[in-house]
Amino acid sequence: MSLIDRAQCEALDAKDPLAFARDRFEVPDGMVYLDGNSLGALPKQTPARLDAVIREQWGQDLITGWNKHGWVALPRRLGATLAKLIGAEADEVVVCDSTSLNVFKLLSAALSLQPTRKVILSDTGNFPTDLYMAQGLAQLLGQGHRLELVAPDDVITRLDADVAVVMLTEIDYRTGRKHDMAAINARAKAAGVLTLWDLAHSAGALPVDLNGTGADFAIGCGYKYLNGGPGAPAFLFVARRWLEATQQPLFGWFGHAAPFAFETAYQPKAGIDRFLVGTPPVLSMAALECGLATFDGIDMALLREKSLALGDLMIKLVTQECGGLGLTLASPTEGKARGSQVSYAHAEGYAVMQALISHRVIGDFRAPDLMRFGFTPLYVRYQDIWDAVATLKSVLVTAEWQKPAFRQRAAVT
């Protein structure tokens, strides 16, 4: 097998049908950004759009902006746009709050539909905040609910009649391992178990088909692959069949049937709006709308193809260039079992990642020893993968990571 060189990577870029999309982003010069799975890059249209929302809509129109500029409709408008990326209908998705809070709402809704079942099933690969929210809710309810964690591969066989809801992150945030959503939804349905999917590393990263696979509930993140900016609002999905039957306990005025009637008693609005709580954060919503617009006209099948090709290339190049340098692949080799990232374990992973970052190759680190490299096909190029691996090799060969500065832990890792 012949070796891959940078010229071959450049050739892949030259014929990449999604290459045009990189121009929708401000990617800093000389930076290889492989952390769009943690914080998406800045869309080019965001600064001007935010400036207009701030100076013109807020600054000039002030309170009248709620009607004049449709601020009230933002949660639904963004939800309708997002729905297309995740196989949902426009009236099943709303943008609001944080993923953590949306877990709380939907988990509570799911449990109330299953009064006799007490197990919330999840897996050991789920993102901790989802687990924490489940713990908080179970404790608050005081009705004997318990969160049970099994290994990811054991989820499907654990879908029994005592399980109220199975709550899973489709793509493992550490390893990129991908659950088979269709298989789990089918088995869950047969066992009378409701499904709650966390799409934090799925929405915008690969095609998602919530309705096609029969999902009940889902939540997800606006600041990763959706490019909404740091701490962007999250979203939630409720399958239409549950919209009128469910309620969530965070009774806020934006979920009220008539918020501006200022009635004393809570009355949920019809449909997905009842999952709203407080006043929508207009500036953050406007930024997320720009993030969602980066997917305009993007063929998600092509995006998935490129995402896997980038990951496959990374794996091949690391094998070719970094053999014997202490790296262990922590992600599935096979593309269909993987999301849009590749992770490597290294005993000094934290310091190695800091060294990479110092050379403007940006990935991130997840304890205890994982280096994550995320592939956002709209702006990551094949040549970036070459450059990342070349830098990784150099850092490892020269043991540059041993510098004390790289071993000093920061607040956020």
Next chain:
Amino acid sequence: MSLIDRAQCEALDAKDPLAFARDRFEVPDGMVYLDGNSLGALPKQTPARLDAVIREQWGQDLITGWNKHGWVALPRRLGATLAKLIGAEADEVVVCDSTSLNVFKLLSAALSLQPTRKVILSDTGNFPTDLYMAQGLAQLLGQGHRLELVAPDDVITRLDADVAVVMLTEIDYRTGRKHDMAAINARAKAAGVLTLWDLAHSAGALPVDLNGTGADFAIGCGYKYLNGGPGAPAFLFVARRWLEATQQPLFGWFGHAAPFAFETAYQPKAGIDRFLVGTPPVLSMAALECGLATFDGIDMALLREKSLALGDLMIKLVTQECGGLGLTLASPTEGKARGSQVSYAHAEGYAVMQALISHRVIGDFRAPDLMRFGFTPLYVRYQDIWDAVATLKSVLVTAEWQKPAFRQRAAVT
């Protein structure tokens, strides 16, 4: 008594010790903005600050911004600034989520401190979302808690041994009526009742002394008098004596003792941080920081003095100019019983307000018949009050409000 004319109002502006602060805001030319109690005006520094956060911090530094630009510390940094406006210590206040969600957290914390008491006491003047959140929590808990509403004046005598917590908005959003926080806190303490104050119309509107008056818990809004922009993050206060004894049920990763250790079990962080839930919305936080900066060096006693003077002037001018035109004062005449707004009832209040808005005199309407005029002393002038009343008189005298366009209800009123 001699009549007041516009020249006298201009003279008041000329000697106003807070006149300089208007220059901190973009107030649209020719607009009389009396709705800062609903959405504060745009601080001049906000557009450039947001542009820098977006283009430089997010655009150039991407994920490293969490450490490099202190994004992680925003909830506490803003909380510490805000604490000075409300008589709290820096470690008692945090900026996060929406007021609705913060009500849920603190009400839950309060109830857990009072296991044998089942009444959540509030008044009929409270803002509905606070009441809704209490209803949702009580229903979720299923422990027989009930929300009891009494008339504002009856609150103090209802503080008995069955009341777990009294939850009040200090300033009535409709009438501007002000509760006596010190008296209620004292009586509540004597009766073993915890206090939860909603400062939505207080923070930045008048001096608040949470610790001086012995308040237990408080929440408030970032987009009204604090000028944080539409849907800005809210805040919450927990008196230091409760910080370690209380927990809230929305267990999110930003409230975890070690969020980046990614542990499976929730463990609350020490102190006020345990009231955080999800990832902080950095763009909205940056805007609110600019809003808080508009209070730099402002003497809150002077601000209160001007606020009441503006309100007194409005009442006098309406009496002088609009007698017999169908207006009924709905706010306390006496300044010390009033917040920073004056409201008038009018049978056609909605249409009258729409007519005023068409002449760029901006207040708002609250069903069934109240027109609200809010006074934000940092940018409202005495001459604005004159112009507002002159316009009001003209709208009423000519019955301009009868135009069909003014009677058509919009989504947000």
